[in-house]
Amino acid sequence: MTGINTSPHTGDPLLDFDVAKVKEDFPILNQTVNGHPLVYLDNAATSQKPRSVIDALVGYYSADNSNVHRGVHTLSQRATDHYEEARTKVRRFINADDDREIIYVRGTTEGINLVAQTFGRENIHEGDEIIISAMEHHSNIVPWQMLCQERGAILKVAPIDDSGELLLDEYEALITSRTRLVSMVHVSNALGSIIPAKRAVEIAHAHGVPVLLDGAQAVAHAKVDVQDLDCDFYVFSGHKLYGPTGIGILYGKADLLEAMPPYQGGGEMIRSVTFEKTLYNVLPHKFEAGTPNIAGSIGLGAAVDYVEALGIERIGAYESGLLEYGTELLSRISSLKIIGTAKEKSGILSFVMDGIHPHDIGTILDAEGIAIRTGHHCAQPLMDRFGVPATARASLAFYNTKEDLDALAQAIDRVIEVFS
Amino acid sequence: MAGLNDLYQEILLEHNSKPHNFRSMKDATQSAEGFNPLCGDMITVFLHVADGVIADVSFQGSGCAISRASASMMTQSVKGKSTREAEETFEAFRLMMTDLDAELDYVTLGDLESLSGVVEFPTRIKCAVLAWHTLRAAMDGQDAAVTTE
Numbered sequence: 001m002t003g004i005n006t007s008p009h010t011g012d013p014l015l016d017f018d019v020a021k022v023k024e025d026f027p028i029l030n031q032t033v034n035g036h037p038l039v040y041l042d043n044a045a046t047s048q049k050p051r052s053v054i055d056a057l058v059g060y061y062s063a064d065n066s067n068v069h070r071g072v073h074t075l076s077q078r079a080t081d082h083y084e085e086a087r088t089k090v091r092r093f094i095n096a097d098d099d100r101e102i103i104y105v106r107g108t109t110e111g112i113n114l115v116a117q118t119f120g121r122e123n124i125h126e127g128d129e130i131i132i133s134a135m136e137h138h139s140n141i142v143p144w145q146m147l148c149q150e151r152g153a154i155l156k157v158a159p160i161d162d163s164g165e166l167l168l169d170e171y172e173a174l175i176t177s178r179t180r181l182v183s184m185v186h187v188s189n190a191l192g193s194i195i196p197a198k199r200a201v202e203i204a205h206a207h208g209v210p211v212l213l214d215g216a217q218a219v220a221h222a223k224v225d226v227q228d229l230d231c232d233f234y235v236f237s238g239h240k241l242y243g244p245t246g247i248g249i250l251y252g253k254a255d256l257l258e259a260m261p262p263y264q265g266g267g268e269m270i271r272s273v274t275f276e277k278t279l280y281n282v283l284p285h286k287f288e289a290g291t292p293n294i295a296g297s298i299g300l301g302a303a304v305d306y307v308e309a310l311g312i313e314r315i316g317a318y319e320s321g322l323l324e325y326g327t328e329l330l331s332r333i334s335s336l337k338i339i340g341t342a343k344e345k346s347g348i349l350s351f352v353m354d355g356i357h358p359h360d361i362g363t364i365l366d367a368e369g370i371a372i373r374t375g376h377h378c379a380q381p382l383m384d385r386f387g388v389p390a391t392a393r394a395s396l397a398f399y400n401t402k403e404d405l406d407a408l409a410q411a412i413d414r415v416i417e418v419f420s
Numbered sequence: 421m422a423g424l425n426d427l428y429q430e431i432l433l434e435h436n437s438k439p440h441n442f443r444s445m446k447d448a449t450q451s452a453e454g455f456n457p458l459c460g461d462m463i464t465v466f467l468h469v470a471d472g473v474i475a476d477v478s479f480q481g482s483g484c485a486i487s488r489a490s491a492s493m494m495t496q497s498v499k500g501k502s503t504r505e506a507e508e509t510f511e512a513f514r515l516m517m518t519d520l521d522a523e524l525d526y527v528t529l530g531d532l533e534s535l536s537g538v539v540e541f542p543t544r545i546k547c548a549v550l551a552w553h554t555l556r557a558a559m560d561g562q563d564a565a566v567t568t569e
Binding site for chain 1: 423424427428433437458459460461462482483484485486488541543544547
């Protein structure tokens, strides 16, 4: 595995990480866009894939492709083994207790919808309450709104302060005897705020309320230990973790998953079927109807291997160093304002500029080969909270460099020049 | 890729910083809202139509430089025209936005031609046509907000 710097540690995470070597693992980064070397700063939308993940996908389709848990033939056994090995890798990665608690889904969105449609429909009734935060992605708002509408339940929103930090006291004050679930983002995709997740779970549990954490922006950047967090559900997407699209994970505590009805009906999720009665399969298969995304799961397993070889703590330390550097650079631009300044922050630089719309920033940066996201980041209520229609967002990964951020700052100067 | 200077022409930047007819209209005979769900751009177009002629047109909303400048130029272009002529102008504009090789009707387009650089930036075409779709909805008396999707 590349990227491990064997020279003595300097104490500076930016120097102790051989990013040039790491970049070589990502073929897509080696290209020019609009005549400039690609600077990819849209990692919160999706991350790039290391060669080992691409090779795992190609290897699966080239050598092992077959349906899982079905055939008695060799290929089917190999495919099943790899598919289940990947589940074990994910289980270890987030330190879940049991492989049965790791459900393959399409992504974070499907994971949340699964919980809403099963746990939610079973446990949430008229007058009950669900609590989310003010900085949720639409995928952690809309499934609950749909459920609340269906059930006559109430959606409550825990507020944040102007820096983008969750207000814990106000959050606790929202919890009542009718609260049935807290569903909250672990790391905000639009602001980068890291919520005090363990504390938020403790507070909910003190009132007997289970907690779902949306970890889409968390797992790739910091160690997530679901047993330490003690959350009841944890969801994330593979493609933001350097894995393929179309695969994600729902972690749930086994006793909760056991008690939940199935999500979709079909093959794989059954033990036996007659026209009169169907017995459901055991965990995790109860929630995995139909032929799953086998290649995606195997690719996700390879992504977990890659991240673990680099070391998630080292990744986090390196990215924190980059964030600090980037924050300092952008703070020097007087007409630019960073949105989201929480003390605990992941590598996201969301910003607005005086009199210049984020879309125009995005187009001008693209002309310089720099990829960022512009828009509302699927978090319109949060944009309203900050009184902006949209922001420009640069989001970091461990293959980014200080030079990438220098290029960003220079391109922002170009934006100012075009609009002057 | 076309240069940024083709996109952000001086005239576009002027319309962006000082948009024409950027106001609401108390005596509007019709109006419509348009939005681009992709980016959150929102616009309301107000019309005062008398005897089939657009006596007054204005807009409000928030959006990028391209959508704002396009809306500003649109109001200048269609004011005083019949609704039929406004439709024809929209067609000429749309052709410019969708067909690189189209023969442009420079007479009908006037200042709008300065937006021709947008065609080279496919992700931004929706920004340029949002105001026009909204104008058409207002002329048609549509109730539902139009979207670029």
